[in-house]
Amino acid sequence: MNYRTLGKTGYKVSEIGLGTWQVGGKWGSGFDDQNAEKILNEAIDEGINFIDTADVYENGRSEHAVGKVIRSRSEKVYIATKCGRFIDPHVNEGYRPDVLRGFVEQSLKNTGLDRLDLVQLHCPPPEVYYRPEIFAEFEKMKEEGKIGHLGVSVQKVEEALKAIEYSNVGAVQIIFNMFRHRPSELFFREAKRRNVGIIARVPLASGLLTGKFDKHTEFESGDHRHFNREGEVFDRGETFSGIDYETGLEAVDRLRSIFSDELNLVHIALKWILMFDEVSTVIPGVSKIEQLYSNLKTLGMRDLTDKEMEAVKAVYDELIRPQVHHRW
Template sequence: MNYRKLGKTNFEVSEIALGTWQVGGKWGSPFNDKTADELLNTAIDKGINFIDTADVYENGLSETAVGRVVRSRSERIYVATKCGRHINPHVNEGYQPQVLQKYIEDSLKRLKLDTIDLIQLHCPPTEVFYRPEIFELFDKLKKEGKIQNLGVSVEKVEEGLKAIEFPNVTTVQIIFNLFRQRPSELFFKEAKKKNVGIIARVPLASGLLTGKFSEKSIFDSKDHRFFNREGAAFDKGETFSGINYELGLIAVNKLKELFPEVLNLAPLALQWILSFNEVSCIIPGASTESHVLSNLSTLDLPLLTPEKIAAMNEVYEHYIKKEVHHLW
């Protein structure tokens, strides 16, 4: 495993980490504690030391599983969780310091940890990033020992740029992958100036970049890849990076032509992200141990050549950029 510094936290984190949106069950299927424990332990066994979760993942069951496994291990595992998405309706006015503090205290109870290494605002409405009193809350919680660091998860580059104006923001979690390249322009440069860690989320475009889907693929009705393609439940950009599914398949087929001998594109897509030194870590999700091992196989590959990277970028330029680049 390779490790990189996570911005101002000074944590040395595994460059391939673990996102737990679907830990313990695929999207749309029931949560399974045994599967969750096996998956999390496998990740730690392989050198992963940064685990990202959220209070809304499986309505707290993901946090509970993460806390249970982390407490059972002797290694130093950094736990990041998120708060705010329980607010309903999810609007600016719902974000109040006392509301967020209650969510954080509830997360601590589920995790059964003394402190949270990294608490992140969970994709709040854009207006929240213009309210200093929200960010001041986390200085208070840090003094109380409930948290160690504050980060944000964002939908838009604009939100990330605004967030890092607050000096207590140590990390930004942002969608970044081969089909979502805009953050690598201005945002990466500004984050680096301020020593803000960058956590790349949705690195495989909801699985699209694995190359395993086709026109015949069927998603469960409770799977966001079925019901949220047009943003019916939350930001459209969370599902297939906001790309029209059929167009995405065309672009993926072009990627397959670049790597005709490769059956699983996921490790190559992750390696493309790691070619950016500004990225602190990637948090691909996993619902099985095999997914964890697939993600980690990235580290065993020869480095992508500049020519291959350029060819991958050309697929984005030709098929994807005009559809999504300006939106997030």
């Protein structure tokens, strides 16, 4: 495993981490505690020391599973959780310091830990980024020893740029992948200048970049890839990175043509992200152990060539940019 520094937090984190949105099973199919614990333990065995979760993932069960495994291990494993999405309706007015403090207290109970290494605001409404009292409350909790650092999980580049104006924001989690290039422009430069860590989420564009889907693929009714393609429930950008499914399939075919047949598209997609030094860690989600092993094979892959990077950009510019670049 290779390790990178997560910005001003100083944490040395595995460049491939673990996202736990669906760690206990496929989206919409329930949560399997035994499967989750198996995946988490194996990930740590393989050197992964950065695990991302959230209080809303299976209503706290993901946090519970992560905390249980971490408490049973001797290795230092960094736990990053998120809060705010339980606010209903999810509007600016619902964000109050006492409410967010309550969420952190509940996450501590869920995990059974005395301290959370990183707590991230979970894609709050844009107005929240203009309220210093919200960010100040997390500084208080840091001083109290409840959290190690504050981070934010964002939808838009503009939100990320505003968030890092607060000196106590140590990391930003943002969608960055072969179908979402915009963060690598101004935001990456500013994050580096301010020593802010970058956590790349949705690295495989909700599975599109595995190359395993086609026009006949069907998703279960509880899977966001079935019910959120137009942003019906939450931000459209979280599903297939915001592009329409058919365009995504066309882009995948084009990407396949760039690389030699012996290379797996999953590994190419993860390696592409890691070619950017500003990225601290990438957090692909895993619902079964085989996916974990596949992600880790990226570590043995060669760097992409300049010609390959340029070819990926050409596919993005032609097929993807018109749909997503101006929106996120």
